[in-house]
Amino acid sequence: MQPSFVLKIHSLCSPLTLSTSHSSSLEKMISMASVSPTRISPHSHPRSLENPLLTLFENCKSMDQLKQIHSQTIKTGLTSKPVVQNKIVAFCCTHESGDMTYARYMFDTIPEPSVFICNTMIKGYSRIHLPENGISMYLEMLRRNVKPDHYTFPFLLKGFTHDIALACGKQLHGHVVKYGFDSNMFVQNSFVHMYSLCGLIDMARGVFYSSQIRDVVTWNVMLSAYNRIKQFDEVRRLFYEMDKKGVSPTSVTLVLVLSACSKSKDLDIGKRAHEYVKECKVEPNLILENALIDMYAACGEMDLALGIFRNMKTRDVISWTAIVAGFANAGEVDLARRYFDQMSERDYVSWTAMIDGYLQMNRFKEALTLFRQMQTSNIRPDEFTIVSVLTACAHLGALELGEWIKTYIEKHKIKNDVYVGNALIDMYFKCGNVEKAQGIFKEMPRIDKFTWTAMIVGLAINGRGEEALDMFSEMLKVRIAPDEITYIGVLCACTHTGMVDSGKRFFASMTTQHGIKPNVAHYGCIVDLLGRAGHLKEAHEVIKNMPMKPNSIVWGALLGACRVHKDAEMAEMAAKQILELEPENGAVYVLLCNIYAACNRWEDLREVRQTMKDRGIKKTPGCSLIEMNGIVNEFVAGDQSHPKSTDIYSKLDEMTRDLKIAGYSPDTSEISLDVGEEDKESALYRHSEKLAIAFGLISSGPGVTIRIVKNLRMCVDCHRVAKLVSNLYNREVIVRDKTRFHHFRNGSCSCKDYW
DNA sequence: TTAGGGTTAG
Secondary structure, eight states: OOHHHHHHHHHHSOOSOOOSTTHHHHHHHHHHHOOOGGGOOTTSOHHHHHHHHHHHHHHOOSHHHHHHHHHHHHHTTGGGSHHHHHHHHHHHHHSTTOOHHHHHHHHHTOSSOOHHHHHHHHHHHHHTTOHHHHHHHHHHHHHTTOOOOTTHHHHHHHTOOHHHHHHHHHHHHHHHHHHTOTTOHHHHHHHHHHHHHTTOHHHHHHHHHHOSOOOHHHHHHHHHHHHHTTOHHHHHHHHHHHHHTTOOOOHHHHHHHHHHHHHHTOHHHHHHHHHHHHTTSSOOOHHHHHHHHHHHHHTTOHHHHHHHHHHOSSOOHHHHHHHHHHHHHTTOHHHHHHHHHHOSOOOHHHHHHHHHHHHHTTOHHHHHHHHHHHHHTTOOOOHHHHHHHHHHHHHHTOHHHHHHHHHHHHHTTOOOOHHHHHHHHHHHHHTTOHHHHHHHHHHOSSOOHHHHHHHHHHHHHTTOHHHHHHHHHHHHHTTOOOOHHHHHHHHHHHHHTTOHHHHHHHHHHHHHHHOOOOOHHHHHHHHHHHHHTTOHHHHHHHHHHOSSOOOHHHHHHHHHHHHHTTOHHHHHHHHHHHHHHOTTOHHHHHHHHHHHHHTTOHHHHHHHHHHHHHTTOOOOOOEEEEEETTEEEEEETTOOOSTTHHHHHHHHHHHHHHHHHTTOOOOOTTOOOOSOHHHHHHHHHTOHHHHHHHHHHHHSOTTOOEEEEESSOOOHHHHHHHHHHHHHTTOOEEEEOSSOEEEEETTEETTTTOO
């Protein structure tokens, strides 16, 4: 025994007391094993000594017990025996409670470690996800002339992360060839897996196709490689190839194939995979059943998904979550919620799936409520949850909560990946905070097509058309290919800044430069671009000549332009086109009313109102959101339901008085009520934006920016009031309406009164 | 005495 070892071990060992519940049996076994060294004759058979000891190791359950056994072997001098050393190291390396520091101390006592014990050490480091230590161990082996064998590499590679694999995978592959293990199937499989992990799919494919012997695991590793890079066609093709070569799939094969079917919504192959289970060719297990549920749910076959779910012997949180996500994705969010509420255990994925369900149905406030409940349940959100919550904040214009989330990410070290960055950019832009969005962009270590697109669209809707187009040319400079959404942003930038000629050029270059066929939304943008600039006839020509049937958005763009440029005749035509497509579209009736009101065509206006009444069509009520102290407050016109309603109305009175002194007179041109001026004014006075502004003024300190989200287009009078408020009270007012932002500062608006 | 592959949400 080496003295240094005694010191090290004693500093690690807990006191030698047998206090655990297993102590009595343990004590007995130790007494059987601790044969005094003096009694061991050189001729006695070693097994007589080792058998009880081996049993002891086999029954060992914890590090405490291991340390007790270890102490006994020290006392009895058995600790220098390789079999004992191996057992102690193996326990530390493989048992779930095993301590690698202890393993290392033990390892350090061995003057000439075997390849077996080195392999075990590497396996241990991989188990606790310390691949760097695995590599060090491997290098130490080489230094000490311990030749690796065909076990070494599978153990080593198992712990690899993407980065480590990329850094030293190829070099290790060279070693494997040098040592002659490259024909070993286990080693090959490990390398296929490792190459797929670090994204070197060609290398993975190379090893796969050059291998002389393959078993089902080889195929499975290759299937998972294609899944990882989302080449689901290849998964299908390989599944067929396996079948043709007579390789029987295992449950893992089916899970991989089902996962691909789920993501590519391939019900046919999914059902074929299910057949193997139904024909008893593959024994189902929990993971396989979960994969089946997920596949059916993803393909919208909730009845089949529920069929599997109900017949399962045991279900786990994943089974439940797959059902919740299935209903959520099918738009059945209330049904999803019913299953969610029945879950006995929910993890962060379950919560996120449910939050996403609300997002999909545009029920953003409920999404945020659920997020708050998630936090009181002490479930830690991850980056997926964060993206969902930021999306909800973006829609609601909830900047305070969005900022809180940003702090949360930093404080709790949530993985700040490109998705999170993109969501933050989107949130800041949709809350009207251009500078902060730009700040996030500058700090992102990795950006993708979606980042550029978020920047271009965000700048465009915030009235920064030139900057949006600068961004676009930068994007092209770094050779990121734009997609159809990017072009929506580009055209929107041109529209909001009145750059008609540039807009037309970009529209043409979509096809010629990037092979993107304009869709109906792009035609909508072009009509908007021409229409807003007053080229109503040209806009109409575009509609007449477009290759697809114009939808209500395209006609709506023309109708909006007719309103701005007061062309009642063309407006009527456009409105009628929309009403043919969507006879229930309340907003169009309202717009038509606005136009008739603006040209004093009261008779026509009354007729439209009568039609609305006859058809039972209600206009979408205008609604303004304003966040204060993390709570989203909602106002509709004439709202008196807010707890601070009295204060809000008295502030509104005061505001109107102040504004009138400053020269304000109400603009009733967009009020479509055929009533006296006084009633029109009183209707205007109670618009939801004004209530929200008054609430903002009384609820925040001087100089604080007031941010409002409006569900419809902002009316001319509210626009005028907001301008005056920004000047009179020295407040920046930011209103996001249905299509764009209005940044009111010092009496003027970023939209240049053109919206 | 030692090996390799898998399920849920952006």
